[in-house]
Amino acid sequence: MEIKILNHFLLLILQQQPGILGMLLPWIIIFGIFYFLIIRPQQKRQKLAAKEREEMLSSLKVGDKVITNGGIFGTIAAARENSITLRIADKVNIEVLRTAISSMQSPDVKEVKEAEAGK
DSSP, X not given: OHHHHHHHHHHHHHHSOOOHHHXXXXXHHXXXXXXXXXXXXXXXXXXXXXXXXXXXXXXXXXXXXXXXXXXXXXXXXEEXXXXXXXXXXXXXXXXXXGGGXXXXXXXXXXXXXXXXXXX
């Protein structure tokens, strides 16, 4: 009789569902791993890229060759606080926001343009 009660009691203990912490703990550990291996390093890279971009935009000066977000190649003819005037062809100037500048032209871009002009 005592063995039946003990077996019944053990069976009830084994059939119990795990607590909420037991179900959530693996998800918490997985999120922690993703945060420290993927999310946090990406945030650091984005912060560094934003800082480099701000430095590039603040260092723009007349005569620099730049590329806009729209893909327009030009030379800075005038620079103001929030806008820049680009010379994109002879006697053709456009005014764009300083934040519309995506990058400076690299030397090899100049060579490609010169090669295309020579064809």
